[in-house]
Structure formats: structure tokens, C-alpha cells
Amino acid sequence: MAIAPDFHLTHQGEFDLSPADAISISDLLHASFDQYPAGRIFFPQPPHLRILCWQKSDLVGHAAGVIREVRVGEHTMMVMGVADLCVAVPNHRQHLATKMVEHVSTLAKKRGISLLMALSGEKEFFSDVGFEEIDPKCTWLAYLGGKSLGLCRRPLHGDVWVKPLTERPWPEGDLDFLGPMF
């Protein structure tokens, strides 16, 4: 299904964001996530790319793409993390987030990345767009207020989603983020 005619998607690398884009992203992130760190458009590290959904010149949707190597069991692999996915409340349930995830999938596949990963409690949405929930023991660098707090090791019960973009399934094994979560 194509995106509704009123809307269009763009994507850009982090270096290419204009100051006006950054303000629009900040407004949408802070309206969408109660706890989003004040004055920031990323947490904890800048993403590699942004998918933006526009209604004329208004930003109504955002997804950050984070290219990461992670370890699963004995192997490392590249994944595309989908972070800070949000749609302005008046535009919910118009399949805009679905279109942004499809767009990230296409970009990831073109660059040879065959797995999307998301960290979210939005079960209905992520299962609807073809992600599967996994529950491995996770290791990550905890980070808060600009300081590293140390390594955490525990399952994240219900918050880790993966979407293989090829026939190869997600492998078994503990998941090491090799750094902070996204």
C-alpha cells in the first residue's frame, strides 16, 4: 500500500540535518516521549540516519536508523536499530509508522544489513509490522546524564524486537549490544 497522498517521506544522514529539521524533530520527540532528555534530538548517541514523514512542510513522523554491530551467542552481526519511532498524535493509525519502517527496511537491505532491531513496549505495532519478540539475556552499557554507569546484564522481557529481512532466522544466544542500547 502506498503512503497517503497528503504525506511524503524523506531520509537523510545525521550530518545533513538543517537547523530547522532539528527543531521540528525536537518538537516531535518531546511531544511523543514523556521522558525524552530536554534539549536533545538523540539518546544516548546520534543515529546514522533519519526517516522523516512530512505533511506538506509539517513534520508528523520520525524514525532514527542506527547501524550497529551486536554479538548474538558466538557471532557478531550488523543490525539496523530503529529508534525514536514516533508519529504526531493526530496522525496515528494512518500507517505512517508502518511506511517509515518499510523505508528503513529498504535502506538496510540495499546496504546489506539483513536484520532490523527495535527496543519498545509497543507490542501491537511491532508485531503488526512483522517483528518478532525475543527474550535473550542482554548485556549493554548503562548510560545516564552524560555518564557511563557500567555494564548491565539481564533479560529485557518483552522489549526486544527483531525483523529478519532475509529467510535466515534470528539466531539463538545471549545478546550483547557492544555498547549502549539505542
Ligand SMILES: CC(C)(COP(=O)(O)OP(=O)(O)OC[C@H]1O[C@@H](n2cnc3c(N)ncnc32)[C@H](O)[C@@H]1OP(=O)(O)O)[C@@H](O)C(=O)NCCC(=O)NCCS
Ligand atoms: C507506536 C507508533 C509509532 C505507531 O504509529 P502509527 O503511525 O499510529 O502506526 P501505524 O498506523 O503504522 O500502525 C500499524 C498497525 O500497528 C498496530 N497499532 C498501532 N498503534 C496501535 C495502538 N495504539 N493500539 C493497538 N494497535 C496499534 C495496528 O495493528 C495498526 O494497524 P491498523 O491501524 O490497520 O489496525 C505511535 O503510536 C507513536 O508515535 N507512539 C508514541 C511513541 C512510541 O511509543 N514509539 C514506540 C517506538 S520507540
